[in-house]
Amino acid sequence: MLQIEHLTKMYGDLVAVHDLTMTIDDGDIFGFIGLNGAGKTTTIKAVVGIHTFDEGDIRINGMSIKANPTACKRQLAYIPDNPDLYEFMSGIKYLNFVADIFGVPAKLRQERIDKYAGGLELSRDLLSPISSYSHGMKQKLAVISALIHDPKLLVLDEPFVGLDPKATFTLKGYFKDITDAGGSIFFSTHGLEVAQNLCNKIGIIEKGQLVEAGPTEEIVGKKSLEQVFLDLLNEGESGTTR
Amino acid sequence: MNQFVALTRVNVSMAMYQMSLMRRRSNKREGRGFQFGLLGIGLFMMVYMGFMAVLMGRAFAPQGYAWILLALGLLVIDAIIFGLGLYTFNSLLFESNDTDQLFAYPISKFTVVAGKVMGLVVENWMLSFVVWLPMVAVYSYYAHPGPVFFLFALVTLLIAPGIPMAVLGLISYIVGVASSGQRMRKVLQIVLTVAAVAGLGLGIRGAISHSIQTAKLNGDAFALLTHMYPPIGYAATALAKGSWADMGLAVLWNVVPFVVLCALIATSYAWIRSRITTTARVTTGRITFARSSAASALYRKELGRLLGSSMYLLQSVVGGVVVILFAFLFGIRTGKNAQGMQDLLAQLGIAITPIMLLFFLFFLSIANTTSPSISLEGKNLWIVQSLPVNAAQVLRAKLLVQLSIITPLAIIGSFISVFTVHIGWLGFVQVVVPCVMFTLISACIGLIANLHYHRFDFYNDMQVAKNSASVLMTDGIMVLILAVVTVGYWAWSHFIGHVNFWIYWGVWLTVLAVATVFLYRYLMTRGVILFRQISD
Numbered sequence: 147m148l149q150i151e152h153l154t155k156m157y158g159d160l161v162a163v164h165d166l167t168m169t170i171d172d173g174d175i176f177g178f179i180g181l182n183g184a185g186k187t188t189t190i191k192a193v194v195g196i197h198t199f200d201e202g203d204i205r206i207n208g209m210s211i212k213a214n215p216t217a218c219k220r221q222l223a224y225i226p227d228n229p230d231l232y233e234f235m236s237g238i239k240y241l242n243f244v245a246d247i248f249g250v251p252a253k254l255r256q257e258r259i260d261k262y263a264g265g266l267e268l269s270r271d272l273l274s275p276i277s278s279y280s281h282g283m284k285q286k287l288a289v290i291s292a293l294i295h296d297p298k299l300l301v302l303d304e305p306f307v308g309l310d311p312k313a314t315f316t317l318k319g320y321f322k323d324i325t326d327a328g329g330s331i332f333f334s335t336h337g338l339e340v341a342q343n344l345c346n347k348i349g350i351i352e353k354g355q356l357v358e359a360g361p362t363e364e365i366v367g368k369k370s371l372e373q374v375f376l377d378l379l380n381e382g383e384s385g386t387t388r
Numbered sequence: 389m390n391q392f393v394a395l396t397r398v399n400v401s402m403a404m405y406q407m408s409l410m411r412r413r414s415n416k417r418e419g420r421g422f423q424f425g426l427l428g429i430g431l432f433m434m435v436y437m438g439f440m441a442v443l444m445g446r447a448f449a450p451q452g453y454a455w456i457l458l459a460l461g462l463l464v465i466d467a468i469i470f471g472l473g474l475y476t477f478n479s480l481l482f483e484s485n486d487t488d489q490l491f492a493y494p495i496s497k498f499t500v501v502a503g504k505v506m507g508l509v510v511e512n513w514m515l516s517f518v519v520w521l522p523m524v525a526v527y528s529y530y531a532h533p534g535p536v537f538f539l540f541a542l543v544t545l546l547i548a549p550g551i552p553m554a555v556l557g558l559i560s561y562i563v564g565v566a567s568s569g570q571r572m573r574k575v576l577q578i579v580l581t582v583a584a585v586a587g588l589g590l591g592i593r594g595a596i597s598h599s600i601q602t603a604k605l606n607g608d609a610f611a612l613l614t615h616m617y618p619p620i621g622y623a624a625t626a627l628a629k630g631s632w633a634d635m636g637l638a639v640l641w642n643v644v645p646f647v648v649l650c651a652l653i654a655t656s657y658a659w660i661r662s663r664i665t666t667t668a669r670v671t672t673g674r675i676t677f678a679r680s681s682a683a684s685a686l687y688r689k690e691l692g693r694l695l696g697s698s699m700y701l702l703q704s705v706v707g708g709v710v711v712i713l714f715a716f717l718f719g720i721r722t723g724k725n726a727q728g729m730q731d732l733l734a735q736l737g738i739a740i741t742p743i744m745l746l747f748f749l750f751f752l753s754i755a756n757t758t759s760p761s762i763s764l765e766g767k768n769l770w771i772v773q774s775l776p777v778n779a780a781q782v783l784r785a786k787l788l789v790q791l792s793i794i795t796p797l798a799i800i801g802s803f804i805s806v807f808t809v810h811i812g813w814l815g816f817v818q819v820v821v822p823c824v825m826f827t828l829i830s831a832c833i834g835l836i837a838n839l840h841y842h843r844f845d846f847y848n849d850m851q852v853a854k855n856s857a858s859v860l861m862t863d864g865i866m867v868l869i870l871a872v873v874t875v876g877y878w879a880w881s882h883f884i885g886h887v888n889f890w891i892y893w894g895v896w897l898t899v900l901a902v903a904t905v906f907l908y909r910y911l912m913t914r915g916v917i918l919f920r921q922i923s924d
Contacts (some may be wrong), residue, residue: 191770194774196773198921214775216777216778217623217776219774219775219777224770224774228767229454230766230767230768230770230773232695232768234692234693234695234696235692238675238676239692242676242685243685244775245679246679246685247685247775247777248775248776249682250679251679252677253677256677259677272675273672273675286786355569
């Protein structure tokens with residue numbers, strides 16, 4: 147589904163991501179873990195076509211995001227860590243806007259909006275302006291807008307931040323629906339427990355480099371993900387000190 | 389005091405960043421060219437003001453009225469501060485994103501208000517300096533004042549923003565107190581702004597006619613000015629006579645209303661802020677799921693942003709609205725004697741149509757929706773960048789908003805002129821075609837300027853729609869184009885001989901059309917690349 151090959155992204159002289167290679171297969175839920183400033187958001191923004199990059203390539207279903215950005219974006223949906231949406235629109239106008247961009251037929255969009263807005267308990271607020279929404283409500287609206295065109299690849303940056311426990315549970319259910327249908331999820335998180343329980347694959351990034359990636363049970367083994375993560379960071383720091 | 393100084397420093401820095409007058413240390417290339425450009429414009433303005441002051445000085449100085457230069461200078465400063473600060477005050481005080489954070493700090497509300505307002509005052513000192521220095525210099529040349537004059541001139545510069553800022557503060561306060569819903573607030577802002585501009589125009593007109601009549605009755609011009617408008621009257625008197633008492637009164641008249649208003653705002657600051665930031669939920673209505681094309685969705689999105697922000701709407705569309713108002717008002721003033729006026733102009737070798745065209749193009753040069761449109765995407769930019777639309781579609785939607793909003797206003801204004809100023813149907817064509825072409829090229833220039841000079845670190849729409857580098861640059865370029873067309877016409881007729889208007893009109897239309905095609909192609913090629921690179 148998603149192949150990242152030797153991705154390098156620089157901001158001036160600063161190397162944000164260096165030679166990152168990883169693959170996410172159909173049906174995977176891939177958790178992307180790292181400290182603040184490790185390069186998670188930069189990688190995610192490169193995957194969804196927001197950032198250009200200096201070296202390497204990103205392929206979605208075999209298509210390069212560099213060569214075919216629009217075709218790639220048709221297959222994915224992205225939810226940022228802070229859902230800044232068009233505050234001058236109402237919730238329903240925003241959903242119709244996204245549905246128009248993806249060309250979702252009226253009947254289908256109605257079914258999906260009913261389903262997801264009902265599931266996330268946002269139906270009553272769809273006519274209200276987004277400027278009146280709380281952070282969690284904006285996050286829910288971003289989730290609905292991401293699911294409205296039935297994406298094959300869902301890319302999320304810290305998706306559970308701001309969501310109430312019930313919405314978090316519902317979103318996890320949607321993740322499962324997507325992967326059961328052959329889609330894939332790629333998300334960053336600081337919640338190591340969530341990653342360990344939810345993801346079948348995990349990648350750990352540190353200072354722009356992928357230090358570990360693979361099936362969750364292989365990486366974690368008999369330890370907790372938290373312990374593995376801290377061990378990796380300590381190794382990295384002692385390596386740097388040396 | 390330290391808190392106040394720190395807050396003022398932050399607010400001044402924010403204003404400077406937004407206008408690209410201050411550079412941030414980073415690896416990215418910043419707009420140094422713009423800073424030099426703005427410096428050049430400032431110097432040009434000072435030279436121009438000096439030139440005008442010399443012309444007036446020659447007329448007034450022999451009669452001992454050189455001080456009128458100073459009074460006029462202060463009047464111009466008031467008008468500039470008022471004009472440029474119309475929407476600034478409200479946005480900065482009540483709609484800034486940093487306000488809630490400041491309320492959480494152990495700082496008094498008065499300090500927050502004073503710090504924010506002082507940021508504006510410092511901005512206005514710089515603008516005032518551009519006008520005031522040439523006036524003071526030319527006055528000194530003619531009147532040879534003593535050293536105390538220069539001290540008074542400095543004090544006057546510092547207190548000059550007081551009254552216009554107090555009026556703006558009062559408008560903001562009324563808007564904040566009287567409106568609870570966002571829609572009501574937008575309407576009130578627009579109505580009060582239009583009323584303030586109209587009031588200013590009528591006031592100046594009334595003051596001039598009143599002063600001429602009064603001056604005929606008695607010769608004490610200082611007393612008259614002090615009676616008419618004490619803040620400037622006392623200042624002008626103090627400067628001309630070196631009177632400490634008048635200087636003291638000038639300080640009181642300019643500063644006290646301003647401080648009182650700040651105190652008044654501070655007492656209900658938190659309350660007004662909470663009303664302004666609260667948006668009512670909508671619980672009734674029908675949800676629709678109608679489908680439209682991606683291009684239409686992008687266009688409606690752009691239009692929604694324009695209509696959803698009173699700052700953006702006022703700043704971008706006011707020039708187009710003035711075209712219609714001018715066609716009406718000019719017609720009302722001249723309509724009864726239209727033929728007589730046209731005959732008079734014909735004797736001077738001037739036709740009414742070029743005059744109308746000149747005014748319309750001038751108003752349209754400040755009517756631009758595209759120049760802040762990319763900056764206004766702000767933190768929403770991720771949406772269009774992650775959706776399956778290409779950058780060309782996004783840019784075209786922005787161009788289309790300018791065409792669909794400004795062009796009809798230009799057409800309506802031209803149409804009205806057929807009946808009010810009697811330009812005839814041929815005149816209608818002569819006016820409307822360049823106006824539409826001007827709108828087209830303005831849309832392209834605005835978008836290109838914003839692709840090169842965009843900022844996403846603004847804390848309210850006003851900063852972008854009014855003060856940002858791309859907006860200032862676009863307005864400046866459009867005025868410059870108009871100046872070249874006008875000076876070219878004058879130079880041709882002055883140095884070469886009679887100008888056939890149709891030929892000149894045709895040549896310029898062709899030039900503008902070719903330039904528009906070139907700029908559009910640039911937008912669809914290089915502009916697309918620039919748009920893709922924006923978030924990097």
